Amino acid sequence: MTRRRLAAAAALALPVLAAALATAITIARVPGLRILAVALLLLAIVVGWRGLLHTGLARWLQLAAAAAMLVGAAALLPWGEPLLLLGDVLVILALAGGVAAAHEAFRIHVPLPTATAPRRPVLVWNPRSGDGSAVRHNLAAEAQARGIEPIELRPGNDLRDLVLEAIERGADAVAAAGGDGTQAVVAEIAVERGLPFACIPAGTRNHFALDLGVDREDVVGALDAFVDGGERRVDLPLVNGHTFVNNVSLGVYAEAVAQSGYRAAKKRTLLRTLPEAGDMDLVWTGPHGHRHSGGVAILVSNNRYRLGMLEGGTRPRIDEGLLGVTVLGEPTQIGEGLHPLQRPWRQWSAAEFEVGASAPVPTGIDGESVLLEPPLRFSVRPRALRVRISRHHPGASPSAGIPDGLPNMARELVRIAAGHEPVALAPSTESDAPAVTRA
Numbered sequence: 001m002t003r004r005r006l007a008a009a010a011a012l013a014l015p016v017l018a019a020a021l022a023t024a025i026t027i028a029r030v031p032g033l034r035i036l037a038v039a040l041l042l043l044a045i046v047v048g049w050r051g052l053l054h055t056g057l058a059r060w061l062q063l064a065a066a067a068a069m070l071v072g073a074a075a076l077l078p079w080g081e082p083l084l085l086l087g088d089v090l091v092i093l094a095l096a097g098g099v100a101a102a103h104e105a106f107r108i109h110v111p112l113p114t115a116t117a118p119r120r121p122v123l124v125w126n127p128r129s130g131d132g133s134a135v136r137h138n139l140a141a142e143a144q145a146r147g148i149e150p151i152e153l154r155p156g157n158d159l160r161d162l163v164l165e166a167i168e169r170g171a172d173a174v175a176a177a178g179g180d181g182t183q184a185v186v187a188e189i190a191v192e193r194g195l196p197f198a199c200i201p202a203g204t205r206n207h208f209a210l211d212l213g214v215d216r217e218d219v220v221g222a223l224d225a226f227v228d229g230g231e232r233r234v235d236l237p238l239v240n241g242h243t244f245v246n247n248v249s250l251g252v253y254a255e256a257v258a259q260s261g262y263r264a265a266k267k268r269t270l271l272r273t274l275p276e277a278g279d280m281d282l283v284w285t286g287p288h289g290h291r292h293s294g295g296v297a298i299l300v301s302n303n304r305y306r307l308g309m310l311e312g313g314t315r316p317r318i319d320e321g322l323l324g325v326t327v328l329g330e331p332t333q334i335g336e337g338l339h340p341l342q343r344p345w346r347q348w349s350a351a352e353f354e355v356g357a358s359a360p361v362p363t364g365i366d367g368e369s370v371l372l373e374p375p376l377r378f379s380v381r382p383r384a385l386r387v388r389i390s391r392h393h394p395g396a397s398p399s400a401g402i403p404d405g406l407p408n409m410a411r412e413l414v415r416i417a418a419g420h421e422p423v424a425l426a427p428s429t430e431s432d433a434p435a436v437t438r439a
Contacts, residue, residue: 007104008416014098018091037073044069102409105416106402110213110395112230115388118173118196121226122166124186125202126153126178134177134202137219146223153178163189171195173226173388177219179203180246180366187385188243191236196386198225208245211315212387213395225388230395233383234318237302240372242365244302248378249364250282250355251297251328283356284327287348296329300378304349306399314399321382322349353378 051062304324
């Protein structure tokens, strides 16, 4: 059997083993205590989250209650019965092993058609971006060795002017090595001038590179996109004239990004902002045509993010011509009374989206703080950006080959274990996209 088939078989077998072990352990101990432990764990998560949304004494009381519930759940574990405790550990290991095996079974590599190599490509690189990986990998010299002109972005330089000047000198392809804000500016110019673009993962998290199918660990190898790479087309969205490649945040995250200490202490600043954020003074229309207001945060993304166990937080496709909209919190419906949504978050896709407000809106565009005048109008240019990717890199998002939902995932694992190739959501290489609407 191939490595992929073995991984698929393990992904199917290990959860079954975990279920069998869990059943045996349940029979061997008092079932009520096991149920109570799970209930305490879930309740601790809910109470702890509510504590983070408050301040002062209420916050500390709820966090203390959550901690007490966690201690209570741990106390119900069979510490005095080594065999039962070992069984619990084996259940956890089997489940973790099943997830890891499924991840390996669904790993994909999409062979993109080889594109003609540009004659005069340029690379705009920021030595201060991320953890300094561009300098550490000697990116400028590596680019020159491949016939790519490196252009360093220095303090005081205007990024857009640098790229446009290079194009005026004859550049016929542009690459960006920096954060996703830098990627958005260079990508926008590439679309305007009809040039191929390459994303070099030299930023902090490189989310855009990940969902394009660029290997984030191979910074130097990403330069080969202009040597023997393939080409695919992806969407490029806008909000009030500002291009973004990943997402635009409104609410708590945008307020945290705007604070001066965010860059130095991101998690601490975000946690401090949570209880101060309150409901947003924003109005928008949901997927069924109802108008809503309030909530804690809105995230509008370049196509839909997948929220799940396998490759959660990535986008299976960024070429569907759609925006992903996620609302977190407790917005209310505007109409004949106020009716809370049935769950604390809602996610849908749309070709366009609009947010109204009574004052300028603090906005985080690909992690950069911007103040925008309402209304905020989001739109998308379907498959407008020509992206070159090294043929040694995956060529698609890590979640592109993972089906939605556990039943579909199980069926696909059975197919792979039987010797069939996985059905990947292959990225588009077409220049024209059909009109798509989805709620």
